[in-house]
Amino acid sequence: MTDTVDDADLPYEDGASQQQKVEVLEERLEILEQQNDEMRDKLLDANAENNKYQQKLERLTHENKKLKQSPLFVATVQELTDEGVIIKQHGNNQEALTEVTAEMREELSPDARVAVNNSLSIVKQLDSETDVRARVMQVDQSPDVSYADIGGIDEQMEEVRETVEMPIESPEMFDEVGIDPPSGVLLYGPPGTGKTMLAKAVANQTDATFIKMAGSELVHKFIGEGAKLVRDLFELARQQEPAVVFIDEIDAIAAKRTESKTSGDAEVQRTMMQLLAEMDGFEERGQISIIAATNRFDMLDRAILRPGRFDRLIEVPKPEAEGRGLIFEIHTRGMNIADDVDFEELAELAVGASGADIKAICTEAGMYAIRDDRLEVATEDFEQAWRKIQQTDEDDDEISKTFA
Numbered sequence: 001m002t003d004t005v006d007d008a009d010l011p012y013e014d015g016a017s018q019q020q021k022v023e024v025l026e027e028r029l030e031i032l033e034q035q036n037d038e039m040r041d042k043l044l045d046a047n048a049e050n051n052k053y054q055q056k057l058e059r060l061t062h063e064n065k066k067l068k069q070s071p072l073f074v075a076t077v078q079e080l081t082d083e084g085v086i087i088k089q090h091g092n093n094q095e096a097l098t099e100v101t102a103e104m105r106e107e108l109s110p111d112a113r114v115a116v117n118n119s120l121s122i123v124k125q126l127d128s129e130t131d132v133r134a135r136v137m138q139v140d141q142s143p144d145v146s147y148a149d150i151g152g153i154d155e156q157m158e159e160v161r162e163t164v165e166m167p168i169e170s171p172e173m174f175d176e177v178g179i180d181p182p183s184g185v186l187l188y189g190p191p192g193t194g195k196t197m198l199a200k201a202v203a204n205q206t207d208a209t210f211i212k213m214a215g216s217e218l219v220h221k222f223i224g225e226g227a228k229l230v231r232d233l234f235e236l237a238r239q240q241e242p243a244v245v246f247i248d249e250i251d252a253i254a255a256k257r258t259e260s261k262t263s264g265d266a267e268v269q270r271t272m273m274q275l276l277a278e279m280d281g282f283e284e285r286g287q288i289s290i291i292a293a294t295n296r297f298d299m300l301d302r303a304i305l306r307p308g309r310f311d312r313l314i315e316v317p318k319p320e321a322e323g324r325g326l327i328f329e330i331h332t333r334g335m336n337i338a339d340d341v342d343f344e345e346l347a348e349l350a351v352g353a354s355g356a357d358i359k360a361i362c363t364e365a366g367m368y369a370i371r372d373d374r375l376e377v378a379t380e381d382f383e384q385a386w387r388k389i390q391q392t393d394e395d396d397d398e399i400s401k402t403f404a
């Protein structure tokens with residue numbers, strides 16, 4: 001590069017002639033012009049380079065977005081080698097060697113959980129397993145539901161108590177008599193009839209930790225991890241025993257096998273096999289009771305109903321008139337209701353309502369009173385609320401038919 005002209009001192013002696021001064025200044029001007037040209041060239045080059053990087057960035061951002069949109073699989077990092085990173089896919093346990101950028105490599109360590117795309121490139125690192133567990137499993141040390149909060153399903157409640165309470169409270173009795181305690185209870189029936197409540201109440205009664213896992217979340221949100229999460233679920237229960245493990249929507253993991261052999265099916269199968277294995281290993285299970293629930297009994301794989309697994313099948317139906325009356329009574333306990341409100345009458349009116357519907361009627365009736373600026377809930381409010389809830393149900397049915 002040309003010499004720089006960086007001192008501001010005049011480049012000639014004080015006594016220099018006019019001629020000498022002009023010559024020196026011209027010389028300096030020439031240098032400056034040259035430098036200017038060089039700088040302009042560099043700027044142009046830098047701009048071109050910048051454009052190139054900008055385009056590359058856009059392309060990569062687009063590609064990254066695309067990668068994140070398509071379904072990803074979960075894998076665990078086994079080893080960081082000079083050739084690349086060895087990962088093991090969950091579900092099929094296949095190992096693969098994949099290359100990663102230097103930045104990604106810095107972040108990774110053996111045992112890290114990562115999401116990989118179809119070509120097994122690592123797209124991102126995932127939360128630790130504890131976070132995932134927290135999201136799929138709802139743990140409640142002491143649920144606040146008691147038997148007195150449940151109405152209209154006394155028989156079912158008795159059966160659940162008999163099956164679950166005894167093995168938790170007096171496991172030694174089963175040892176002494178020499179029989180295996182009943183392993184699992186399967187509650188089936190329409191939505192909102194109190195299945196979850198029953199499981200919570202029995203956990204509360206036995207001072208057991210209530211651990212809930214939703215079957216549908218297990219297979220839809222955590223693809224490739226179902227079997228492992230089932231293992232984790234029972235491990236967690238063992239740490240917390242006595243525990244009641246409640247598997248909601250079990251039909252999502254234990255549905256009848258279909259003819260198709262898609263990878264989704266295989267994954268669900270693996271999850272179910274793990275569940276069966278955990279249920280069969282009762283010896284090591286300790287004071288852990290399993291309660292599962294489904295609205296789709298007809299869809300269940302018979303394997304799950306074999307003796308020694310869910311050997312108590314309890315139907316939890318919608319309540320009859322008497323039961324509906326009791327549920328109205330339960331849900332209005334804390335409400336300020338008019339003296340003339342008659343639960344039997346309300347129960348006669350709300351034909352076909354589930355426990356959850358009745359709870360909704362009571363809340364809605366309270367809302368009608370508030371809107372009307374009254375502090376007391378009247379019979380009319382309940383009637384109006386029931387009409388509204390029926391309407392909402394009909395609308396929902398319409399919507400589900402439209403999308404069916």
Ligand SMILES: Nc1ncnc2c1ncn2[C@@H]1O[C@H](COP(=O)(O)OP(=O)(O)OP(=O)(O)O)[C@@H](O)[C@H]1O
Pocket residue numbers: 149150151152153190191192193194195196197198248293294295327330354355356357359
């Ligand atoms: N038998 C009942 N007695 C009192 N309240 C009930 C009863 N059944 C349902 N409820 C009310 O409805 C709510 C929902 O019930 P719950 O979650 O137990 O139903 P579920 O049968 O587990 O439904 P799903 O199949 O949709 O999971 C409860 O929190 C409770 O307020």
